[in-house]
Amino acid sequence: MKYNFDEKINRAGTESVKYDLRDKVFGNPDVIPMWVADMDFRTPDFVREAVINRAKYDVYGYTFREDAYFEAIANWIRRRHQWEVKTEWMTYTPGVVAAFNMAVMGLTKEGDEVIIQPPVYPPFFHAVESHNRKLVLNNLIDTDDGFVMDYELLEKQAKTAKMLILSNPHNPVGRCWTREELQKLGDICMKNNVLVFSDEIHCDLVLPGFKHVPFASICKEFEQHSLTAHAASKTFNLAGMATSTIIIPNDKLRKKYVDFVDSTEINLGNIFGKIATKTAMEQGEEWLQQLLQYIKGNVDYVVDYINKELPKIRVHRSQATYMLWLDFSAYNLDNESLNHKMIFEAGLGLNNGKEFGKVGEQCLRINLACPRSVVKEAMRRMKKVFG
Ligand SMILES: Cc1ncc(COP(=O)(O)O)c(C=O)c1O
Numbered sequence: 001m002k003y004n005f006d007e008k009i010n011r012a013g014t015e016s017v018k019y020d021l022r023d024k025v026f027g028n029p030d031v032i033p034m035w036v037a038d039m040d041f042r043t044p045d046f047v048r049e050a051v052i053n054r055a056k057y058d059v060y061g062y063t064f065r066e067d068a069y070f071e072a073i074a075n076w077i078r079r080r081h082q083w084e085v086k087t088e089w090m091t092y093t094p095g096v097v098a099a100f101n102m103a104v105m106g107l108t109k110e111g112d113e114v115i116i117q118p119p120v121y122p123p124f125f126h127a128v129e130s131h132n133r134k135l136v137l138n139n140l141i142d143t144d145d146g147f148v149m150d151y152e153l154l155e156k157q158a159k160t161a162k163m164l165i166l167s168n169p170h171n172p173v174g175r176c177w178t179r180e181e182l183q184k185l186g187d188i189c190m191k192n193n194v195l196v197f198s199d200e201i202h203c204d205l206v207l208p209g210f211k212h213v214p215f216a217s218i219c220k221e222f223e224q225h226s227l228t229a230h231a232a233s234k235t236f237n238l239a240g241m242a243t244s245t246i247i248i249p250n251d252k253l254r255k256k257y258v259d260f261v262d263s264t265e266i267n268l269g270n271i272f273g274k275i276a277t278k279t280a281m282e283q284g285e286e287w288l289q290q291l292l293q294y295i296k297g298n299v300d301y302v303v304d305y306i307n308k309e310l311p312k313i314r315v316h317r318s319q320a321t322y323m324l325w326l327d328f329s330a331y332n333l334d335n336e337s338l339n340h341k342m343i344f345e346a347g348l349g350l351n352n353g354k355e356f357g358k359v360g361e362q363c364l365r366i367n368l369a370c371p372r373s374v375v376k377e378a379m380r381r382m383k384k385v386f387g
Contacts, residue, residue, distance in 0.1 A: 001290050001293075001294070002290065003290050005041050005290070005294040005372075007042070008040075008371055008374070009040060009041075011040065017036050018036045018040075026343045026349045028343050028344060028347070028349070031348055031349030032347060032348050032349065032377065032378055032381075034349060034350050034366050034368070035349050035351045035365070035367055036351075037171070037239070037322075038239045038240075038369070039237045039322065039369035040371065040374070041237060041291070041369065041370075042237075043236060044236060044237075044284065046279060046283045046284075046287075047236055047238070047276050047279050047280050047283075047284075050275050050276065050278075051272050051279075054271060054272065065092060065269060065274055068278070069274055069277070069278045070087035070090050070245075072277075073090065073230065073245050073277070073278075074086065074090070075282075076284075077214070077247075080212075081203065081212055081214050082217065083217035084217075085247055085249075089247050089249045090245050090246070091248065092244060092269055093244055093261060093266070093267060094242040094243065094266060094267075094269065094273075095231070095233070095242045095244050096199055096201045097123045098244075099227075099229050099244055100124070100165055100197050100199060100229065101127045102257065103257060104127050104131050104163065105131050105260065106257055106260025106261065107195060107253070107256060107257060108133055108162045108163050108195075110132045110133065111132065112161075113134045113157070113160055113161040114133045115136045115138050115154070115157055115158070115163070116128065116137065116138070117138045118139050118356060118357025118359050118360070119140065119172055119356035119363065120170070120172070120356055121167055121171045121172070122356060124165050125357070127165070137357065138153055138154050138157055139153075139357070139359050140170075140359075142327070146173070146175060146316040146319075147170070147173040149185060151185070151188065154185065154188050155188055158188050158189060158191070161192070161194050162195065163195045164185075164194050166196055166198045168182065168198050168212075168214075169203065169205070169212065169319065170320075170321075171202055171323060172321075172325045172353075172356055172360075172365040174316070174317075174319055174320055174321050174324065174325065175319055176206050176207075176210040176211070176212060176319035176320040178213065179213045179218060182222075186218060186221075186222045190221050190222065193225075195225055195226065196225065196226040197227045197229070198215035198216065198226055198228045200212070200214060200215075200228055201229060201244070202234055202320055202321045203230065204232075204234075205292070205321050205322060206292075207292055207296045207319055207320060208293065208296055210319045212320070214228060216247070216249065224249060224250045224253075225253075227246055227257065228246070228247040228248075229244055229245070230246075231243065231245065232277045232281060234321075235284070235288060235291075236276070236280040236284055236287075236288075238273070238276045238277065241273035241276050242270065243269065243270070243276070294372075295368060295369060297372065298369075298370075298372060299317060299318050299322075299324065301375055302315075302324060302366070302375060305383075306379075309379075309383050309387060310382060310386055312328075313327065313328055314327035322368050323366065323367055323368070324366050324368060325353075325363060325365055326350075326365070326366060327362065328386070329362040331386065333362065334362075335352065335353075335354050339364075342364060345385045346384065346386070347381055348366075348381055348382065350365060350367075351364060353365060366378070
C-alpha cells in the first residue's frame with residue numbers, strides 16, 4: 001500500500017469532538033473513541049497541500065465557488081457512480097445536516113409528515129421534529145440476510161407523507177441499497193407524491209464488492225422529484241471543513257430550495273472547504289481505493305472476531321460506511337447498563353444505539369475508521385467484558 005493507514009495519529013488536544021469531548025459525552029476521558037463519524041487516518045497529503053498552499057496566501061477574503069469546482073464534483077459522480085449530473089443542478093450548503101434541515105423547512109409545511117427509516121442517523125429525527133413536522137417511522141427490518149426496508153408499511157405511510165429522508169447508503173446499518181430496493185422505494189414515493197431527500201454522504205465509502213446507486217440516477221421521474229446530498233467530508237476526512245453539495249435536477253424545486261437557503265444567509269461557504277473538496281474530487285481515486293481496502297479489512301476482522309469469540313452479539317457485515325451496527329439484545333441488558341459496561345468496564349466509547357431510534361436501545365454503533373491495532377485492542381477489551 002502506498003498510503004499508511006496503520007499509523008496512529010495523536011488527535012487529542014486538537015479540539016477534536018471525537019477525542020476532546022470524551023469526558024463530557026461518556027464521563028470517562030480514557031475510552032478508546034469509536035463513535036463520531038470521522039476517521040483517525042490522516043487527511044490525504046494532496047488535500048492538505050492544496051489547503052496549506054492557499055493558507056499561505058496573504059488574504060482570506062470572500063470567495064465564490066467557480067465553475068471548475070462544480071465540474072470536479074460532477075466528473076467524480078459521473079465517473080464513480082455513472083450519474084450524468086449537470087453542474088447547473090448543483091448548489092451548496094455548509095453541511096449535509098444543514099441541507100436536509102433546509103429542505104424540511106423550505107419544502108414542507110408545519111405539520112407535514114416526513115418519513116425516516118430507523119435505526120438511522122440521529123439528526124434525521126431532529127430535522128423533522130425541531131421544525132414542527134410530524135415524524136413517521138418506517139423502521140428497517142432486521143433479517144438473517146441483513147436489514148431491509150418495510151415496503152408494506154411504507155405504502156401506507158406514503159399516502160399522507162410529504163417527504164422521505166433516505167440514507168443511501170445507510171448509516172448506521174451499513175446497507176448499500178440495491179437498484180431494485182431503491183426502485184421499489186421510489187415507485188411508492190412517486191405514486192404518492194412524496195419528495196425524496198437522498199443523503200448520499202457515504203456513497204463513496206462503498207466497500208469492495210458493492211456498488212452505489214444514486215437514487216436520482218434510476219430514472220427521470222426520480223431525478224425530477226428528489227434532492228441528493230453529496231460531500232467529500234466523510235470519504236476524505238474533511239468533516240471540519242463543513243462543505244457539501246446538493247444536487248437538484250428539477251428547476252422549480254431547485255429554485256425553491258435555493259431561495260429558502262438564500263433567505264437564511266447561511267451559504268457563504270468557506271475557502272478551505274472548497275479547495276479541499278475540489279482537490280479530493282480531482283485527485284482522490286487511488287487514495288480512496290486503498291482506504292476502502294483497509295476499512296474492509298477492519299470490518300472483516302471485527303465481524304469474523306465477533307462471530308467466533310462473541311457470538312451473542314448480532315452483526316451484519318457492512319457493505320458501506322466505516323460503521324458496524326452491533327446488536328446486544330441477547331445479553332438482556334437495558335440501554336443504560338449496556339452503555340455503562342462498554343464505557344467503564346471495556347473502556348470503549350461507542351455510539352449509544354438509542355440515539356438512532358427506539359429500535360436501537362440494545363444496540364451500539366462502532367466506528368472502524370482507525371488503525372487495525374486499535375480495532376484489535378477494542379475487540380480484546382470487548383471480549384473481556386462481553387465474552
Ligand atoms: C447520513 C449522514 N448524513 C450527514 C452527516 C453529516 O453531514 P455534515 O457533516 O455534512 O453536516 C453524517 C455524519 O455522520 C451522516 O452519517
